[in-house]
Amino acid sequence: MKKTIPGTPNLLRIVNRNTLLRLLEQREYSSRSELSQLSGLSLPTVSSVIKDLLKEGWVIEVAGGVSQGGKPPQLIQLDPNARYIAAIQMNQDQIRICLTNLVGQILAEEEITVSGRSLQTRALCEKTARSLKALIERHPINPQLLLGAGVAVPGVVDDQGRVSQAPEFGWDQAPIQDYLSKALDLETVVENDVRLAVKGEAWRRKETSGTMIYVHLSKGIGAGILINGEIYKGAHFAAGEIGNMIVDPQVIKDRIGHRQRRQDQQGFFEEQYGMNALRRYSDQHEGTQEAWILEHLAFGMVNMISVLDPDQIIFGGEMIARIDHFLEKLKENLSKLILTLPAMSLTPLGNHAPLFGATRIVLESQRSDMNWITMNRGGD
Numbered sequence: 001m002k003k004t005i006p007g008t009p010n011l012l013r014i015v016n017r018n019t020l021l022r023l024l025e026q027r028e029y030s031s032r033s034e035l036s037q038l039s040g041l042s043l044p045t046v047s048s049v050i051k052d053l054l055k056e057g058w059v060i061e062v063a064g065g066v067s068q069g070g071k072p073p074q075l076i077q078l079d080p081n082a083r084y085i086a087a088i089q090m091n092q093d094q095i096r097i098c099l100t101n102l103v104g105q106i107l108a109e110e111e112i113t114v115s116g117r118s119l120q121t122r123a124l125c126e127k128t129a130r131s132l133k134a135l136i137e138r139h140p141i142n143p144q145l146l147l148g149a150g151v152a153v154p155g156v157v158d159d160q161g162r163v164s165q166a167p168e169f170g171w172d173q174a175p176i177q178d179y180l181s182k183a184l185d186l187e188t189v190v191e192n193d194v195r196l197a198v199k200g201e202a203w204r205r206k207e208t209s210g211t212m213i214y215v216h217l218s219k220g221i222g223a224g225i226l227i228n229g230e231i232y233k234g235a236h237f238a239a240g241e242i243g244n245m246i247v248d249p250q251v252i253k254d255r256i257g258h259r260q261r262r263q264d265q266q267g268f269f270e271e272q273y274g275m276n277a278l279r280r281y282s283d284q285h286e287g288t289q290e291a292w293i294l295e296h297l298a299f300g301m302v303n304m305i306s307v308l309d310p311d312q313i314i315f316g317g318e319m320i321a322r323i324d325h326f327l328e329k330l331k332e333n334l335s336k337l338i339l340t341l342p343a344m345s346l347t348p349l350g351n352h353a354p355l356f357g358a359t360r361i362v363l364e365s366q367r368s369d370m371n372w373i374t375m376n377r378g379g380d
Contacts, residue, residue, distance in 0.1 A: 016041060016049050018367045021058065021078070025103075026206060029062055029077040050076055058082045080105060084141050086132055086149040086186070087358035089193060090124075090176075092168035096351075097132050099141060100359045104203065106352075108139045121174045129183035147366055148187035150358030151180060152196045154220060158237045161190035165241070167220070167266050189358075189365045194240060195231050196357030197347075198224030201314050203360045204349060210311035213304065213342075214353070215242070217297070217319035221270035223304065243270035247299040273297055275318050290323055298333035305338060316347035 019039050024030065032050060036043045053059045059082070061074040080103040089096040093115065099108040112131050114124065136143055153176060155166025161177020163169075181188035198214035207229075214224040223240040225232040232239050244267035251272065271277070273296045278289065301313070320326045327346060334341060347353055 013049070014367075016045060017053065020046065020049055020053070021367070024059060024076065024078040029064070029075040031073040031075055033073065035076065056082075078102060083145050083147045085147050085359045085362045086136075086184075087152075087355040087362075088128060088132065088149060088180075089152040089354050089358070090128065091154070095128050095131070096355065097128070097135055098355050098359075099135060099139060100355075102363070104200075104356050104359050106355075107141065108135055110135050121169070121171065121176070122179050125176060125179035126183045129180060132184065146186065148189065148362040149180065149184055150196070150360075150362040151176065151188060151190040152193035152354035152358050153190060154193055154222075156236075156238050156241065157190055157192050161188070163190065165238075187362075187365070189361050191231075191358070191361055192222070192224070192240070193354040194222040195224040195233075196355075196361060197316060197349075197353035198226045198314070198357070199231060199360050200349060200353040200356030200358075201347060202226050202229065204356055211308060213308065213310045213313045214347070215301070215304075215313060215315050216317045217274065217315060218317035219270070219275045220266065221274050221300075221317075225308065225310075241267070242300060242304065243267035243274070245269040245300050245303060247296050247303070248272070269296075269300055273300075275322070278319060278322060294323065294326075294329050295333055298330060298337060301330070301334060302337045305334075305340075305342060309340070310342045312343040312345065314345055314347050316349075316351075316353060320346055 016039075019041065020035055023035060023038055030038070032046050033043060035041075035050070036046045039046065041049075050059065054061065058079060059076050060079045062077050063072070064075050080101045083102055084107070085100050085102075087098040087100055093113065095112040095114055097110045097112070098106050100106055110131060112127070114127070119127065132149070136146070151161075153163050153166065154168050155163045155171060157163050157176075161175065163171045163174045163176050165171075166174075177188050177190040180190070194214060194216045197216060198212055201214055202208070202212055209228050211228075212226045214226075216222050216224075221243040223242045225240050234240075246268055251268075266274070273293045278293055280289075304310075305313075315327065315330075323329065327344060331341070331344065349356060
């Protein structure tokens with residue numbers, strides 16, 4: 001399934017192609033002259049690039065252009081099924097696999113029950129690869145048109161797709177990207193699941209500017225930070241690991257003593273105020289425990305808002321469904337602590353946000369590759 005056709009397209013031509021494809025993603029359809037005006041490219045350049053994209057099957061021509069006195073212009077539209085992407089989310093107890101098209105429409109989906117600690121890391125990746133291949137075989141998708149696989153995982157992910165600080169799996173520099181790309185024989189991009197959630201949210205909302213934060217509240221707590229459409233990772237790929245925040249120094253002193261942190265150990269913030277803490281006390285002290293957790297979650301959000309001053313924060317995860325009127329209660333706590341609040345909302349994407357982000361990151365990875373080569377439809 002790996003792309004093997006050699007080619008070294010001109011860098012400027014790649015930039016022009018990507019510019020037009022991005023515009024077509026944002027619009028239902030456009031004429032060549034509109035694309036020229038929007039992109040700043042000359043009409044002959046636009047026509048030449050569109051000719052290539054038509055030949056390669058990325059776009060189609062549709063009727064409906066408005067005549068300016070002569071023949072109505074043909075409109076150009078991105079073909080959503082020109083290429084496909086595999087999106088994978090790996091959790092300790094479940095692996096989710098989707099096949100999507102260029103606009104994120106889910107064409108096929110499967111969930112696999114696993115026990116992350118019972119399988120060796122390579123074996124888990126190989127099991128995932130077999131399941132994806134089986135899903136492709138069961139659906140009428142030409143594997144030659146598969147651009148790659150985007151993989152959402154918990155933990156800190158470096159630029160080589162190695163994963164650490166994932167308590168669910170106990171991974172330490174686990175080469176997940178290497179294992180999966182070899183097992184799939186497919187270009188593979190691995191990224192933190194919460195970062196992919198914020199990428200997915202922005203893509204579905206067609207938002208490319210400003211600062212957006214996605215906060216995931218479940219057994220683990222994490223944040224994905226998107227600044228002008230780009231994921232902010234930090235110097236050590238750990239930006240957004242807010243599960244490590246300290247909001248009650250005395251409690252953490254009493255808890256840790258002189259022990260060193262382990263790879264399979266949760267951070268203080270997520271251990272004390274995450275889903276497990278909510279469950280731990282829900283039977284006897286649900287009301288008071290919920291209020292205590294919301295208060296401390298607000299402490300953490302104040303820290304993040306004060307540092308980043310985001311345009312908006314989106315919340316997802318089990319806790320937002322478990323706590324009635326979660327957002328209203330959180331805002332009430334925040335209003336006592338800080339004057340300037342960003343827009344806040346609950347995710348409309350449910351648990352699909354990381355999978356949409358996994359789709360998007362493959363598209364962006366392909367387009368940023370200076371050796372990105374063309375693939376003809378149907379392998380022609």
